[in-house]
Amino acid sequence: MSTISIEKDLQTEPTAIRTWVETRTIFVELTDGRIVGFPADRFRILKNATSEQLKDVTLRLDGYALRWESLDEDITVPGIVAGHFQLPYEPSGISS
Numbered sequence: 476m477s478t479i480s481i482e483k484d485l486q487t488e489p490t491a492i493r494t495w496v497e498t499r500t501i502f503v504e505l506t507d508g509r510i511v512g513f514p515a516d517r518f519r520i521l522k523n524a525t526s527e528q529l530k531d532v533t534l535r536l537d538g539y540a541l542r543w544e545s546l547d548e549d550i551t552v553p554g555i556v557a558g559h560f561q562l563p564y565e566p567s568g569i570s571s
Contacts, residue, residue: 488539488556489505489506489509489552489556491503491538491539492505492534493534494532494541495530495532496526496530499515499529500512500515503552503555511556513560514564515529517561517562517564519561519562520547521543521546521548524543528545529543531543531544539551539552539553540552541555
């Protein structure tokens, strides 16, 4: 009788270990060492938030989500990493 061994390459999605806000840009440090940043204006609720409201972000679900309690807004970390935003990117300071 022979035994077959199958190894699976289980890739784990990175989660957030830290988050912070600088000048309306939200940053997330991931467990794989990357730092991802995105403009708050890419999400409807965050676009209308004050700078103070944006800074009141916490990590939830073991680093799988960002939460703004005062805005009742949640954003998933896998969604951020995949680039799933609600609104299109609008470069600031560029005139046509």
